[in-house]
Each structure stands twice: as structure tokens, then as C-alpha cells.
Amino acid sequence: MSSIARAQGIFASRSFSMFYAGQALSYVGDGLRTLAIPLLVYHITGSALSLGITYALEFLPFALFGLVGGALADRLDRRRLMIGCDFVRFTVMALFAVAIVLLFLIQCLRLFDVVATKGQSLITLIGQALLGCVIDRGRAWAQQQHEDGDDADRDDQGENDEEGFRHGLF
Numbered sequence: 001m002s003s004i005a006r007a008q009g010i011f012a013s014r015s016f017s018m019f020y021a022g023q024a025l026s027y028v029g030d031g032l033r034t035l036a037i038p039l040l041v042y043h044i045t046g047s048a049l050s051l052g053i054t055y056a057l058e059f060l061p062f063a064l065f066g067l068v069g070g071a072l073a074d075r076l077d078r079r080r081l082m083i084g085c086d087f088v089r090f091t092v093m094a095l096f097a098v099a100i101v102l103l104f105l106i107q108c109l110r111l112f113d114v115v116a117t118k119g120q121s122l123i124t125l126i127g128q129a130l131l132g133c134v135i136d137r138g139r140a141w142a143q144q145q146h147e148d149g150d151d152a153d154r155d156d157q158g159e160n161d162e163e164g165f166r167h168g169l170f
Contacts, residue, residue: 088104
């Protein structure tokens with residue numbers, strides 16, 4: 001038997017496992033966003049130039065602030081710096097999410113306005129069409145009643161010519 005204790009793995013610590021999982025998901029999300037935004041710009045504009053400019057602008061902050069950020073990272077408390085950077089990144093992403101929700105709500109309000117305006121016109125047209133159908137059916141019913149009445153009058157016409165003449169005019 002060996003007296004050397006077996007070392008536990010790094011993932012045995014729950015705190016480290018949670019940190020690692022959070023960072024891994026964050027990197028996957030950042031990578032997908034880095035690809036998705038230029039592709040969305042290309043889908044909307046159809047321009048390869050716009051796609052290239054958008055992709056280049058995504059890396060511009062790293063190029064501009066990477067050296068300064070590295071110098072600050074060496075001088076500041078790393079834990080506080082990580083928390084601060086993650087908070088700034090969260091705030092920016094949350095503002096994007098709020099902007100998207102607000103744009104969605106504005107579009108919903110515009111759609112509601114269009115539906116309300118056009119819907120009122122549509123309801124008026126449907127009402128007029130239904131009223132026309134009711135009037136046409138009423139006229140057809142009245143004409144049928146009149147024709148049925150004329151047939152009955154013709155049967156009685158042999159008895160009284162003057163009365164049959166009068167009913168024939170109406």
C-alpha cells in the first residue's frame with residue numbers, strides 16, 4: 001500500500017466547477033454573438049462590405065484598449081477587475097435586450113394601430129355587405145310573397161274581374 005494520498009481533481013471543488021461552467025457558457029455565447037451580428041447585417045443589407053465592416057468593428061475595442069487594459073490589469077486587484085468588467089458587459093447586454101424589447105413593443109403598438117384602423121374599416125365593409133345580403137333576401141322574400149299572392153289572385157280573378165284587376169296592379 002502506498003502512503004501517498006490520491007490528489008483530488010480540480011473539478012472536485014463546487015465553486016470552481018460553477019465558475020468554469022459559467023465562463024464556458026459565456027465564451028460560447030460571446031462566440032455565437034460574434035458570428036451572429038455580422039451575419040444579421042449581411043442578411044438585412046445583402047452587402048459583403050457591411051458584413052466586413054461590422055466584423056472589423058467588433059474587434060476594434062480589443063485593438064484600441066487591449067494594451068491599456070493589460071497595463072491596468074497588472075496594477076489593479078484582479079478579482080475586482082473581473083467583477084467590474086463582467087458587470088459592464090452585463091450592463092451593455094442588458095441595455096441591448098431592453099432596446100430589443102422596446103422596439104418589439106413599438107412594433108406591436110404600430111401593428112395594433114394598423115389593425116384597429118383597418119379593422120374598423122373592415123368591420124364597416126362587412127356590415128355593409130351583410131346588410132346588403134339581408135336587404136337582397138328581404139326583397140327576394142317580398143317578391144316571392146308577391147308572386148304567391150298574384151297566383152292566389154289569379155285563381156280568384158274569375159269571380160270578380162274588377163277585384164282581380166286591382167290586385168294585378170300591385
